[in-house]
Amino acid sequence: MSDAAAPAPAPAPIRRNGFTNETLEWRSWLQPLEPEKASPLQFEVLDESHPQARTSAYYLTLAHQPLMLRHRSAAYNAIMYAPGGLPRAERELGAMVVSVTNGCVYCTSVHAQRFAQLAKRQDTVEQVFDDPASAGTTERERAIARFAIAVTTRPQALVADDIEPLRGVGMNDEEIIDLLHAVAIFGWANRLMHNLGEPAPAT
Amino acid sequence: MNDSDVIDRAAGLAPGDPLHTARRFRAKVVEATQASHDALLMQPVPGLSPADRLRVAVHACEAAGATDLAGHYAELLASDASRSAAASPALSEMLRFAARLTTDPRLSDRAAITALKGAGLDDAAIVALAQLVAFLSYQLRVVAGLKALHAGRGGRR
Numbered sequence: 001m002s003d004a005a006a007p008a009p010a011p012a013p014i015r016r017n018g019f020t021n022e023t024l025e026w027r028s029w030l031q032p033l034e035p036e037k038a039s040p041l042q043f044e045v046l047d048e049s050h051p052q053a054r055t056s057a058y059y060l061t062l063a064h065q066p067l068m069l070r071h072r073s074a075a076y077n078a079i080m081y082a083p084g085g086l087p088r089a090e091r092e093l094g095a096m097v098v099s100v101t102n103g104c105v106y107c108t109s110v111h112a113q114r115f116a117q118l119a120k121r122q123d124t125v126e127q128v129f130d131d132p133a134s135a136g137t138t139e140r141e142r143a144i145a146r147f148a149i150a151v152t153t154r155p156q157a158l159v160a161d162d163i164e165p166l167r168g169v170g171m172n173d174e175e176i177i178d179l180l181h182a183v184a185i186f187g188w189a190n191r192l193m194h195n196l197g198e199p200a201p202a203t
Numbered sequence: 204m205n206d207s208d209v210i211d212r213a214a215g216l217a218p219g220d221p222l223h224t225a226r227r228f229r230a231k232v233v234e235a236t237q238a239s240h241d242a243l244l245m246q247p248v249p250g251l252s253p254a255d256r257l258r259v260a261v262h263a264c265e266a267a268g269a270t271d272l273a274g275h276y277a278e279l280l281a282s283d284a285s286r287s288a289a290a291s292p293a294l295s296e297m298l299r300f301a302a303r304l305t306t307d308p309r310l311s312d313r314a315a316i317t318a319l320k321g322a323g324l325d326d327a328a329i330v331a332l333a334q335l336v337a338f339l340s341y342q343l344r345v346v347a348g349l350k351a352l353h354a355g356r357g358g359r360r
Contacts (some may be wrong), residue, residue, distance in 0.1 A: 002223040028324040029316045062247040064327040067242045068334045075235035104308065156268040160355030167355075173225040176352060181232055184344035191304055191337035194328070195311045 014112070015124065016129040019105055019124070021112035025057075028197040032060035042066045047071035061196060076189070079181040086171070086178035089118035090144055094179055096125070097132045097148040098186035106199040107190050140169040148183045210238045210342065211285055213271040214349035222353055240342070243335045244279070250328045254285040256335055259301045264335055266302040269343040293322035301336045308340075 013022045033042060035054055046053040050073070053059035061068045080091055092115040099107035112129075116122040127135035132149055136142030143165040149163050165179040166176050207218060210233075216223040223354035226233055235360055244256055257280035291297070296318055304311045319329050 029313050030329060061326075062330060062334070064330040065246065065248070065334060067246050068239070071235050071239040071242050072334065072338070075232055075239060078229060078231035078235060082231065085228065135290060151344050151348055155344045158347045158351040160351055163351050163355045171350065173222060174228045177222075177225055177229065177349075179346040180352075181229065184341045184348065187344050188337045188341035191308045191311075191340055192333060194275060194308050195304055195315065195337075196333055198313070 010120075012157065014126055014129060016126065019100060019108045019112075019129045020203040021109055021116070021125055023113070023202045024106050024109050024199040025202050026193065026197050027200050028057045028061045030061050030064075030196060032057045033063045037058070038063065039066070045070045045073070049077075057197065058177070058193065062192070072188070076185055079178075079185050086175040086182070087118075089115055090140075091178065091182035092118055093124065093128075093141060093144050094148045094182040095186045095189075096128055097135065097145045098152050098183050099190055100128055100132050101149055101152045102186070102190040102194065104194040107186065107193050143169050144179060144203050147179065151183045152187060208233065209240055209272075210236065210346055210349070213275060213334045213346045215353060216349065220353075221283070221356065222349060226349075230255060234240045236342070236345070239338055243331070243338055246331070248328055248331045249292075250291065250324055251331055252288065252291065253290050254280060254283045254288065255297065256332075257283055257286075258290065258294065258299050259332065259335060260339060262298045263301040263305040264343060266305050267340070267343055269346065272339070272343055272346060291323075293319070293324055297324075297332060300332065304336045305340055352358035 013020060015022075038046070042063045043054070045065055046059055049059055049069060050056065053063075059069070062072070066179065080095070081088070092111050095111040098116055099111055112122070112125045116125060122153060124135060124137050126140055127137070132145055134142075135145045147162060147166060150158060163176060166179070171179070207216070207223075211217070211223060211226070216226070244253055244260070257276050260276035261273050261280060264270075264276060300311070300315055300319055303315065316329065319332070324332065
């Protein structure tokens with residue numbers, strides 16, 4: 001087959017252990033802000049937060065407290081999108097591992113997609129859905145996954161030995177802090193996504 | 204940026220420490236984290252006084268074993284002007300919600316939100332409370348990770 005115009009067949013979705021990389025919707029357990037009742041500040045903060053925030057039940061729910069959302073979004077966007085430091089695919093890997101560990105099906109689907117887009121492969125996605133503790137296609141990915149689980153499940157027991165594997169795969173202080181931020185902020189994001197509403201199949 | 208913020212103090216990082224400097228590689232994250240802390244505690248929210256938020260923060264940090272941050276919030280509570288007013292009748296429900304959400308987000312469910320509504324919190328107050336508790340889970344992990352990094356560099360724990 002050499003017909004370059006033929007669209008590539010869509011890869012089969014990955015569905016394991018209740019997780020999926022398919023696009024999901026999210027339903028709030030609270031009453032999201034009605035866009036026609038939004039204040040200028042609320043619109044401003046929604047637009048700062050995410051390009052589609054004005055039509056997202058999640059952001060419209062958080063917009064009940066616009067200044068809290070403003071600073072959360074500033075932190076989140078700087079942690080996940082800022083250039084330099086740890087490659088973005090590796091921040092997404094950390095986010096995906098934490099989301100699986102915390103049982104956040106919606107966050108997992110989003111960050112499985114982002115990881116695959118940035119890494120241009122998705123073998124690691126299947127591994128994380130199967131067993132985050134052993135997941136990783138390279139030694140570096142395995143070190144990231146194990147650190148993400150340790151930070152998520154036993155933060156008060158973290159010691160220098162938990163950092164050593166990251167140094168061993170070549171990370172400097174700035175990159176380790178980037179990973180720590182990405183993993184920690186999913187402790188924040190998962191608790192909102194998974195506890196203020198629930199995922200639903202996309203319509 | 205030679206000042207210290209809440210995370211530096213809880214993690215034992217002083218200006219001039221290599222990790223204090225390394226954190227400033229992401230100055231926007233440092234600023235937005237401190238601004239989140241301030242807004243989550245001090246932005247006016249009907250039905251959720253700053254003192255009750257500080258009580259929630261102390262309780263959540265204690266539930267997580269984050270004694271450094273629990274001490275920070277207890278100190279803020281001791282000097283908060285609203286502490287002498289009566290605590291909200293919903294406080295015990297808020298503390299229960301905070302401890303469960305902090306310990307393991309898989310434990311919490313829709314019934315937890317229904318219980319907060321039943322205790323009298325409106326949706327805007329529930330968003331503020333959930334944001335605060337979720338933020339604490341982030342903050343205590345950043346502090347714990349920085350401490351482990353600091354220990355690995357030969358810094359004191």
